[in-house]
Amino acid sequence: MKPIDPRLLRYAAAARGFVAASAVIGVVQTGVTVAFAWLLTDAVTGALAGRDVSASLLWLLVAAGSRGALIALSDAVGTRAAARTGAQLRAALIRAVGRLGPGWLAQRNQAGLAVTAGHGLEALDAYFARYIPQLVLTVIATPVLLAVMWWNDWPSGLTALITLPLIPLFLILIGMATRTVQRRQWQTLQRLAVRFADTVQGLATLRLFGRERRAAEGIRATADEYRRETMTVLRFSFLSGFAMELLASLAVALIAVSVGFRLLSGDLTLEVGLFVLLLAPEAFLPIRQVGVQFHAAAEGVAATEDVFEVLDAAALPVHNSSERRVGARIPTGSGGIGADPEELWTGGGELVVSGLRIRDLPPVTFTARPGTITVIEGPSGSGKSSLLAALRGAVDFDGEAAFADMDIRTLVPADWLAWAGQAPGLIRGTIAENVALGAAAPDAGGIRVALDDAGAAELDPALELGVQGGGLSGGQAQRVAVARALYRHAADPRRVLALDEPSSALDADTEARLWRALRMRADAGATILLVSHRRTAREIADQVVALGVSA
Numbered sequence: 001m002k003p004i005d006p007r008l009l010r011y012a013a014a015a016r017g018f019v020a021a022s023a024v025i026g027v028v029q030t031g032v033t034v035a036f037a038w039l040l041t042d043a044v045t046g047a048l049a050g051r052d053v054s055a056s057l058l059w060l061l062v063a064a065g066s067r068g069a070l071i072a073l074s075d076a077v078g079t080r081a082a083a084r085t086g087a088q089l090r091a092a093l094i095r096a097v098g099r100l101g102p103g104w105l106a107q108r109n110q111a112g113l114a115v116t117a118g119h120g121l122e123a124l125d126a127y128f129a130r131y132i133p134q135l136v137l138t139v140i141a142t143p144v145l146l147a148v149m150w151w152n153d154w155p156s157g158l159t160a161l162i163t164l165p166l167i168p169l170f171l172i173l174i175g176m177a178t179r180t181v182q183r184r185q186w187q188t189l190q191r192l193a194v195r196f197a198d199t200v201q202g203l204a205t206l207r208l209f210g211r212e213r214r215a216a217e218g219i220r221a222t223a224d225e226y227r228r229e230t231m232t233v234l235r236f237s238f239l240s241g242f243a244m245e246l247l248a249s250l251a252v253a254l255i256a257v258s259v260g261f262r263l264l265s266g267d268l269t270l271e272v273g274l275f276v277l278l279l280a281p282e283a284f285l286p287i288r289q290v291g292v293q294f295h296a297a298a299e300g301v302a303a304t305e306d307v308f309e310v311l312d313a314a315a316l317p318v319h320n321s322s323e324r325r326v327g328a329r330i331p332t333g334s335g336g337i338g339a340d341p342e343e344l345w346t347g348g349g350e351l352v353v354s355g356l357r358i359r360d361l362p363p364v365t366f367t368a369r370p371g372t373i374t375v376i377e378g379p380s381g382s383g384k385s386s387l388l389a390a391l392r393g394a395v396d397f398d399g400e401a402a403f404a405d406m407d408i409r410t411l412v413p414a415d416w417l418a419w420a421g422q423a424p425g426l427i428r429g430t431i432a433e434n435v436a437l438g439a440a441a442p443d444a445g446g447i448r449v450a451l452d453d454a455g456a457a458e459l460d461p462a463l464e465l466g467v468q469g470g471g472l473s474g475g476q477a478q479r480v481a482v483a484r485a486l487y488r489h490a491a492d493p494r495r496v497l498a499l500d501e502p503s504s505a506l507d508a509d510t511e512a513r514l515w516r517a518l519r520m521r522a523d524a525g526a527t528i529l530l531v532s533h534r535r536t537a538r539e540i541a542d543q544v545v546a547l548g549v550s551a
Contacts, residue, residue, distance in 0.1 A: 004132065005301075007308045012088045018081035018128060022074065022136040029070050030141040034148055036063040037278040045271045078129030085128065086121040089307050093117055096314030098412070114193070116306045127301060131293040138286035145283040149276055153268065156255045156276045160283055163251035167244055167287050181236055185229035192222045248284040255280045349494050349527050351391075355399035358386045363399060366545045368496065373518060373528040375537045378547030384531045385422065387547070388500050391529075392419055403496065414438075419498045420485035424477040426469025432461035434469070435483045439491065446490055447483075453517035454483035454502075455510035475505035482514065489526065497521065498529040503537075515540045 008015045039060040046053040097105055097113075142164070150157025199206065199215045206212040259277055262268040351368040361383040368374040376384050390397040392413040401408045403416050413419070426434050435450055436442035447461050456479035459472075469477045482502045489497040497518075503511040511534065519540045522528050530537055538544060 004135065005304065005308065007311070008085075008304060011092055011308070011311055012085040014081050014084035014088055015128075018077065018085070019132065019136065021077050021081075022133045023140065025070055025074050025077070025133070026137040026140040029067065029074075029137060030144050032063055032067050032070065033141065033145070033282050034279070036060065036067060037275055037282065039063055040278060041271055041275040044274060048270075074133045075129050078133055079125060082124045082128035086124050089304065090117050090121055092311055093307050096310050099314045100310070113306075113310075116190075116303050121303055121307070124304070126293065127304075131290070134286055134289040134293050138290050141286050142283055145279050149279050149283065152272050153259070153276045155258055155262075156280065159255050159258060160251065160280060163247070163254065164284065164287070166251075167247050167284065181229065181232045185226065185233050188222065188226045188229050192219070192226055195219055195222050244288045248281075248288050251284060252280045349404060349496075351401075351403050351496055351527060351529075353391075353399075353401045356387070356390060356401050357398045358383060358390055358395055361386060362548055364545065364547065366543070368527050368529055370494075370527045371522055371525050372542035373522045373530055373540055375541040375544045376529065376531045376547065377533060377537070377544060382547035384547060385500055388419065388421070388498050388529070388531060391496075391498065392417055416495055417498060418485045418489035418495045419500075420481045420502060421500045422504065424469055424481035426465060426472070426477055426480060428465060428467050428470075430461065431459055431463050431465065431480055434465065434480055435461070435487050437484055438488075446487055450483040450487035450490065451480075453486050453514070454479045455506060455513045456480060456483055475507075475510075478502065478505045479510075486517070486521075489521070493521070493524065493526055496527045496529060498531075500531045501533065502530070503532065503534055508536075511536065 004019070009019070039056050043053045043056040043060060046056060094117075146157055146160055146164070149160055196219055199219060203212065203215075206215050256277055259268060259273045263270065263273050349370040353367070354365050355363045356365070357363040364383070364387055366374060376387060378384055386395060389395045391401065391408060393409070403411065408416075427437070431451075432442065432444070432447050435447045444461070451457060451459055451461065456476065459476060459480065463471070465471045469480070472480065482499060485497060485499060489495050499518075503514055506514065515536065518528055518530065522540075522542070530541070
């Protein structure tokens with residue numbers, strides 16, 4: 001592991017400022033340490049010589065207080081930097097996931113990613129408050145203290161210079177082993193989070209089939225594995241601490257024995273000998289503390305590495321297995337990914353799909369124009385939902401698909417698409433918050449209209465929902481999801497409105513109200529894609545795209 005990952009400084013501006021602040025504090029701490037040792041030496045030798053040492057004692061108290069204040073300042077600055085860096089990395093992670101798209105996210109461990117963004121980044125406190133300050137202090141203080149020791153007594157400085165590299169050598173060897181077990185512990189924690197999330201989500205099904213006890217046993221086994229991994233990490237931490245303390249004690253003892261013999265022989269004055277002996281432990285202290293704090297910070301470091309993998313993936317050019325549509329423009333507003341709002345609409349609102357193929361499904365070709373409803377139908381497995389998934393970036397595809405003369409693979413789906421899938425995807429909060437999800441300034445009137453158009457006029461927008469929309473029936477949850485898409489489309493009617501089986505859980509009367517609302521929007525100029533197996537959908541369609549199981 002690198003002492004400080006350069007990506008941390010690249011992705012988090014707060015980290016760069018903190019390293020600079022730690023360097024300034026480290027320089028002052030080093031000066032105070034040398035001053036403290038000299039003042040204590042002067043006080044002891046002066047008292048033995050019968051001099052008045054009141055001034056030295058007074059300044060000694062000032063140096064001790066300054067040293068404590070600098071340590072407290074370093075902790076405070078580190079804690080603040082950890083909070084700011086965690087917030088910046090979390091925000092960057094959310095932006096990166098949005099840029100990589102739902103297709104990338106669907107292939108990842110989402111519960112593990114949530115643990116990384118939450119608990120993992122919160123573990124940065126130890127990394128910033130203790131590890132980085134000690135690392136910076138080691139780089140600054142250790143060479144300075146060695147130079148001061150060499151200047152005053154070169155044999156002691158030479159002894160320290162020879163023995164000091166042994167500590168980082170053992171630290172690297174033990175750290176490599178610790179890194180392995182720490183990584184294993186972090187992966188076990190992520191598996192535990194995934195297992196728990198899956199069990200809670202499928203608890204009703206597990207109880208129905210009498211498998212809830214087996215699921216609980218699985219969680220218990222994973223938790224026990226996490227406990228064992230944690231104890232292994234602690235054993236390595238204690239081993240590392242013991243090795244470093246032993247090496248540092250032996251090195252200081254060698255210096256002390258040498259100074260003692262030379263004091264007895266008269267080759268060294270008491271003042272110089274005491275000053276060197278006081279500086280010797282201080283020269284070894286920062287690097288010892290780096291080893292100790294490395295273990296405390298390892299969990300946060302492991303989390304940041306996972307975050308950096310996502311950020312690095314988002315920074316890479318977006319590739320696809322197919323060539324971009326000939327003649328399709330690439331937007332320039334956001335470095336090629338995401339169009340400037342005004343530029344997006346200059347090419348008109350047509351959605352042109354030509355030879356779009358997902359995996360081994362037959363290719364699809366159609367053009368959806370403003371003011372029309374395009375119904376996508378076909379038997380189960382023909383690729384209806386997969387087609388909408390491709391349009392919203394959830395799966396890769398071959399062929400051509402362009403909106404407003406721009407390849408949709410270069411666009412952010414939220415900029416041009418208002419979508420509702422078969423899974424409602426509701427969150428905890430009010431119905432109004434679910435309908436206006438993502439809106440900067442929700443419009444109460446617009447929310448009410450969207451609910452009415454979706455056939456959910458009887459639902460109270462202020463009704464509080466539980467996790468995943470708990471408190472609503474399946475049909476009600478589906479209507480709220482459709483209302484969300486309608487609300488987003490109303491915010492900018494130039495977007496394509498795409499609905500995947502929006503009436504599958506609706507009765508005939510409610511379905512008819514929804515069809516009338518969609519027809520009115522199309523007549524007002526909307527571009528609508530409607531995936532439906534209902535024959536009644538044909539009655540409002542301007543064109544029907546029939547998908548088959550085979551080419």
